[in-house]
Amino acid sequence: MTIGLLAIVVGALWTVQGLDILPDSKMSGKHVWTFIGAGVAVIGLILTVIGERVRSRSKRQGQ
Template sequence: MRGWFRLTVGLLAVVLGALWTVQGLGYVSGSLLTGRRVWTAVGPVVVLIGLVALWYGMRARRRRG
């Protein structure tokens, strides 16, 4: 069960981080985040956190079989 939770949270973080990054760069309009440079820094950090969570989730799933 833990592996699935980490995989889900990791995937969600990667998607949100990528979305925040492109919004910060101004490629996606219609949001309060659009064009704000802070999101170009926050987004990649969230993506990295998501990738780490995915990695730990994959390790937990492999150990269980």
């Protein structure tokens, strides 16, 4: 889950830089980073959901 959350944050940062909302970076204004960032954020969301399901499943079996 931690890796998923980190991927969401990094992906969001890259997306914002690609959209040139966060200036003063070499990635700012380059639209390829918008798509890469969005993809990384989606992967992070998937990893977070999977991690939460595994965690809740293991808690149920432990009771």
